[in-house]
Amino acid sequence: MPPRVTPTARQGRLGAELRKLREAAGLVSRDVAAWLGTSQAQISNIEAGKHGISEERLRRLAAHYACDDAQLIDALVRMANERDKGWWEEYRGVLPPRVLDLAELEHHGTYVRAFQAVHIPGVLQTEEHMRAASIFAEPGLPDADREARLSFRLRRQEVLESGTSYEAVVHEAALRMRVGGAKVTRVQLERLIQESERENLTLRVIPFSAEGFAGAGHPMQYIGGVVPQLDTVQIDTVQGAEFIDAAAQVQRYRTRLDRVTGAALDQSASLDLIRYIAQNL
Numbered sequence: 001m002p003p004r005v006t007p008t009a010r011q012g013r014l015g016a017e018l019r020k021l022r023e024a025a026g027l028v029s030r031d032v033a034a035w036l037g038t039s040q041a042q043i044s045n046i047e048a049g050k051h052g053i054s055e056e057r058l059r060r061l062a063a064h065y066a067c068d069d070a071q072l073i074d075a076l077v078r079m080a081n082e083r084d085k086g087w088w089e090e091y092r093g094v095l096p097p098r099v100l101d102l103a104e105l106e107h108h109g110t111y112v113r114a115f116q117a118v119h120i121p122g123v124l125q126t127e128e129h130m131r132a133a134s135i136f137a138e139p140g141l142p143d144a145d146r147e148a149r150l151s152f153r154l155r156r157q158e159v160l161e162s163g164t165s166y167e168a169v170v171h172e173a174a175l176r177m178r179v180g181g182a183k184v185t186r187v188q189l190e191r192l193i194q195e196s197e198r199e200n201l202t203l204r205v206i207p208f209s210a211e212g213f214a215g216a217g218h219p220m221q222y223i224g225g226v227v228p229q230l231d232t233v234q235i236d237t238v239q240g241a242e243f244i245d246a247a248a249q250v251q252r253y254r255t256r257l258d259r260v261t262g263a264a265l266d267q268s269a270s271l272d273l274i275r276y277i278a279q280n281l
Contacts, residue, residue: 003045003050003051004049004050004051006097007048007049007050008049008097008100008101008104009098009101009102009104009105009232009243010079010082010101010104010105010108011049011052012048012049013049013079013230013232013245014049014053014076014079014080015046015047015048015049015050016047016049016245017072017076017229017230018046018047018053018058018061018076019047021061021062021065021067022047022061022065024065024067025064025065025066025067027064027065029043029044029047032061032064035064036057036060036061052080053080054080055077055080055081058073058076058077058080059073059077062076069227069229071226071227072227072229072230075225075226075227075230078226086103086104086107087103087155087158088100088103088104088107088152088155091148091152094145094148095148095149095152096240098240098241098242098243099149099152099240099241101241101243102156102221102234102241103152103155103156105223105232105234105243106123106156106159106164106221106223107158107159107162108225108226109159109164109223109224109225109232110164110165110224110225110226111164111165111166111167111223111224112159112164112165112166112167112221112222112223112224113166113167113168113169113221113222113224113257113261114166114167114168114169114220114221114222115168115169115170115218115219115220115221115257115260115261116168116169116170116171116174116219117170117171117173117174117219118171118173118174118177119133119170119174119177119219120170120174120175120179120188120192121168121170122153122156123156123157123159123160123166124157124168124191124192124195124203125153125188125191126184126187126188126191127150127154128180128184128187128188129179129180129184129185129187129188130150130153130154131146131150131180132179132180132181132184133179133180134146134149134150136179160195160198160200160201163200164200165200165202166200166201166202167201167202167204167261168201168202168203168204169204169205169206169257169260169261169264170203170204170205170206171205171206172205172206172207172208172273172277173208175189175192175205175273175274175277176277178281182281185281186278186281189274189275189277189278190278192274193271193274193275193278196267196271202267203267203270203271204261204264204265204266204267204270205264205265205269205270205273205274206260206263206264206265207265207273210263210264212263213260213263218235218253218256219235219236220233220234220235220253220256220257221233221234221235222253222254222257229247230245231245231250231254232244232245232250233245233249233250233253233254
């Protein structure tokens with residue numbers, strides 16, 4: 001089977017974790033290939049996410065690398081055995097691969113923590129809010145492409161329906177942005193209040209009056225893996241979504257997210273603020 005041209009973020013992550021285990025064991029790919037009875041190119045393709053790996057081979061490699069973390073190994077095996085195509089595959093070739101990767105990561109995440117300073121988190125936006133934001137950001141986008149993106153973003157909201165724990169922290173500035181006008185904004189704020197009734201959703205607001213909050217910070221999503229080693233941070237760039245999985249960097253973002261969350265009101269006070277803003281648009 002030829003190598004994958006564009007591995008998904010999850011396929012790439014599996015390969016990256018196997019590479020980390022090999023490097024931690026102090027082994028080079030050439031020697032591992034000889035031990036496994038394959039080529040160095042095959043090992044390189046596996047570690048780049050371009051080739052899959054069987055459960056038997058993965059467990060043999062883990063043993064060879066002296067990895068005794070059973071939970072991590074089992075999690076990697078589950079990733080290697082994934083065969084089902086998720087709903088996001090319907091958009092393959094229509095939307096950029098990185099956009100699809102985000103939906104895949106959210107689908108497999110055990111929890112999601114999001115922070116936004118000037119935007120409402122995507123999975124909490126109404127369709128009217130999405131459309132108005134899209135028209136402003138990309139006015140020349142063909143109608144077919146815009147509708148595909150809107151449809152995709154609405155499907156991403158299935159992560160809430162799935163019961164995945166979702167914690168959203170937004171700044172008061174995001175609530176006061178009149179995206180699409182006062183009517184659209186009011187409906188959007190009412191949607192936030194309605195969604196907050198979900199047991200798996202926690203919504204907190206950082207008010208303008210918060211002391212010690214040093215600016216907007218970096219918008220991000222922190223997606224929890226089955227084991228902490230598989231946690232992933234997603235940030236937005238001009239080129240699209242970027243995924244961070246290096247342990248030290250993930251820890252930095254987690255610390256920053258904890259500090260941002262600490263500046264927010266509790267959910268009850270946050271909802272009171274949202275209601276006040278909605279009533280006074």
